[in-house]
Amino acid sequence: MFSPAAGRALTGRIAVVAGATRGAGRGIAAALGEAGATVVCTGRTSSAADLRSDYDRPETVEETAQLVTELGGVGVAIPTDHLDVAQVRALAERLRRDYGVVDILVNDIWGAEILKGPPSTWNRPMWEHDLDDGLRILRLGVDTHLITSHCLLPLLVTRPGGLLVEVTDGTAEFNAQHYRLSAFYDLAKVSVNRIAFSQGHDLAPFGCVAVAVTPGWLxxxxxxxxxxxxxxxxxxxxxxxxxxxxxxxxxxxxxETPRFVGRGVAAIAADPDRARWNQRSASSVQLAREYGFTDVDGRQPDAWAEQ
Known part of the structure; x- marks a missing residue:
């Protein structure tokens, strides 16, 4: 069974997981740590900085960085609000100063779970949704990804082999055929798949790769x-x-646990032939079947088969 953690396949690689505080971001950071990477964990909720996310939850980027280190990688916490261009530019300058390169960039920034509303509010006409909340969903789910890529991709293209992962909800194929909750949520999740496709076009001449990845029911x-x-x-x-x-x-x-999609990201990063994923989208279970890894309980759960 393939495992990027075996032999520490990503030792010496510099990864940035934007939105690593909790959920899929924490799971991806942890899996990259399992594989030996140095993982810079960013997000708004911090024990060291006066930043809070829309959730006001207790998880912090420092906790994620500690988990990365406990699993065998090197975890580094840098609190960052990815809607604040000045903060993201400062992050890029620090990365340039400390490492000179980024090998893996994961855009997992979200923060709109509360704004998307409970199931009782889904599938309503868009004009029945709060406009400010809807536009905030797009800011959190789309603008953050564009800002982060704009500032950090110059560090990814300094040498061939760099990997950009855009994390979303639903593959491009699935989202093209299914309406997702509301017009605002739908647009946010479809947009991230397309962002990966577009950035793959920009990155290919530099020998780098962009792929969209989705977990299942997390x-x-x-x-x-x-x-x-x-x-x-x-x-x-x-x-x-x-x-x-x-x-x-x-x-x-x-x-599935957040580690499942994380192991998918680590598997792509460790794949010498990862260029085959450029401009594509994939689910965690698709990657598990391709590379032969499992979730932490030894299973390969497939929530998409239930859709």
Whole structure:
């Protein structure tokens, strides 16, 4: 079974995970750490800086950096608001000074889970959604990616082999055929797939690669809290007779940890033939089947098969 962690396949590589505080970003940073990379973890929620995300949650970029180090990589926390161009430019200057290059850039910036609303608000006409919230979704989910790439890609193209990963929800093929929650959310997630395609066009002449990657049903910190379960007892949410919290639908059995999509990113980064992924989009389970890795529990969950 393939594992980028075996032999520390990414030792010596410099990775930046933008939006590494929690969820998929933390899982990707952790998986890159498993493979031995130096991982710069950025995000707004920090124990060292006066920045807070829209969520106002306890997870911090410092915790993610510590996890990276515990797993065998080198974790570095740099608190950054990716909507603040000056802060992202300062991040780029620090990376240039400290490392001179970025080998892997992961744009996982989001922060709009609350703004997208509960399921009861989905599938309404766009004019029934709050306009300010909708535009904020686009700022958080699209503008942040463009700002970060604009400032950091000059460090990625300094030598061939660089990898840009755009993290979204849904592959390009899936999103082209399915409406996603609301006009604002739909546009945000479709846009990120296209951003990867467009940047792949720009990066190819430099021998670099851009790919869009999507997790399936992610058991993030927020999702686990929604069902009043934890990482170890998440299956309790599937019990139709439970009285201590909401019951998850049967498809929740195909949910995945954030590490699953992270291992997919690490697998692409460790692949000498990663140029074959340029301008494409892929799901975590697709990458697992391609490279032969599993989630932390030894499974290859496929939430997309339930769609």
């Amino acid at each position: 058991r993030s910190e927020m999702m686990l809290e929604n069902y009043l379960v934890g990482a170890t007892n998440w299956r309790d949410a599937l019990d139709p007779a439970r009285a201590d919290g909401p019951v998850a639908p049967p498809s929740f059995t195909e949910s």
